[in-house]
Amino acid sequence: MSTGAERKLRGLKNRRRSILSSFACITEFTDNYQEKSDAMELPVRLDNLAALWTEFNSVQAELETLEDTDEAMDAYLSDRTEFEKRYYRTKDILMQFNNVSSRQQHMQNPQRESPSQMSCIKLPDVKLPVFNGQFESWLNFHDSFDSLVHSSTNLSTIQKFYYLRTSLAGEALKVIQTIPITSDQYAVAWKMLVDHFSNPRRLxxxxxxxxxxxxxxxxxxxxxxxxxxxxxxxxxxxxxxxxxxxxxxxxxxxxxxxxxxxxxxxxxxxxxxxxxxxxxxxxxxxxxxxxxxxxxxxxYQPAEVQQFNVKKNCIQRSGNIRTFQNAARECTACSG
Structure with missing residues (x-):
């Protein structure tokens, strides 16, 4: 295997390790779930679980194409099967928790939900900026994200971390990609991002x-x-x-x-x-x-003015034509 292929393989394995680490945090969450303190994180955990499932399949497919031995392929297929079982089991548990929590919230307030409860059920309808690592876009992203998400008092820490991950792409995402998505790691991820891109001299x-x-x-x-x-x-x-x-x-x-x-x-x-x-x-x-x-x-000219100008030009042109024809006839008469 060439050096380039080895480097790519090592990078894919590191990405898969990060995915599995984040997945382990979710399974730990289900094992230690406390309804009173953890119910508000359920919708975000479900979204993150689905994103991890998609990313795992993408990385795993690339790994499988790089291996050329039956033994390695069998190992990857076994890993895929095991992860799929754990994924569906964890998703089922989270959905059960979420259904129970939603029913209880509805029973407590059947007519109207407060804004804070609604923010726990669905994401705010806000178009967040996406930052791909270009330094000239950093200040705009920083100010927008800080005001919409980071400084918000209606969002939990895990929700802020979810928004941060979904608002990054390219080189920016690589800065925090290996950090597990947990409440206590959000501050670490945000600080790493700020330290990396808030470089006044380079800006x-x-x-x-x-x-x-x-x-x-x-x-x-x-x-x-x-x-x-x-x-x-x-x-x-x-x-x-x-x-x-x-x-x-x-x-x-x-x-x-x-x-x-x-x-x-x-x-x-x-x-x-x-x-x-x-x-x-x-x-x-x-x-x-x-x-x-x-x-x-x-x-800019209103339609009425444009139409008037067109008519005026047409009248002027037709008048010029008639004047020319009359002059031509007079000249012919003068010539006898």
Whole structure:
């Protein structure tokens, strides 16, 4: 077996070990289940169990394709059969617990459930951001996840951990993939993620570099101009948030932004800038925002105005044709 295949095999075995570790936590939960303290975790445990089942089958299938001996294949098939038995047995226990808990909750409050009870039964209808490990997306993900999930007082710790796992992909998921999904491990997983991606020096370098990489607009376009100004200004705000004194970067920022403008907009900006004593970055942003508004108002015309203009053009063209024909007849008469 080649070195690459060996490395892949070792990685798959590590993933399977992580799956089995998380599965063992769920079976331990069923063994030590206490209705009063654990009932609220049942829906999340069931969802996580289903996710582990899917992931196990995927990893196991890859492992089986890499083995070329009958002995190894028999061992993998035996592992698959054993895991399947344990999965169905554990799922049955969790569903029984959940059914009993749901009936008791309904009996205690048959007409209406409080918001806290509802949050234990189903996941909130919130579109959570997905973070795949790109550093330039980290701050947006961190702030969104922190406000929607991490700082929420209506979610249990295990629910927060479930949301965290389902909100990660790619390199970001690999950071915490080996951590078992348990209540006491959520804080560990969140801290590992924050420590890994909250790297101010690297984030600053990425956002500074992006200021130099905006594409130049080829011709006047309200949409493209609005997008450029919005994204450029956002990068500057993020750098300020990271501790950079961007209020002293006026000359650099104005140069970088103005050189990305279309020729007409840049000419108009340079003419406007000549009228100012001290040109600041805020001045060019405000100028371009006003220009976007003007371009949008020029492009947009109500249907009635457009129809009027079409009719007006048609009348003008027909009038010109008749004038030309009359002139032609007069010239013929003059010529005798």
């Amino acid at each position: 600053k370098r990425i956002y500074v570099q992006s200021l130099f990489e905006f594409s130049t607009i080829r011709r006047e376009n309200a949409s493209e101009l609005h997008s450029l100004v919005e994204k450029f200004e956002t990068n500057v705000r993020v750098l300020k948030q990271l501790g950079e004194h961007t209020e002293y970067w006026d000359v650099l920022l104005i140069h970088l932004l103005s050189t990305r403008l279309d020729p007409v907009s840049r000419r108009d900006w340079e003419e406007y800038a000549e009228t100012l004593e001290n040109v600041t970055f805020d001045e060019i942003v405000q100028f371009l925002q006003r220009r976007v508004n003007v371009l949008q108002s020029v492009v």
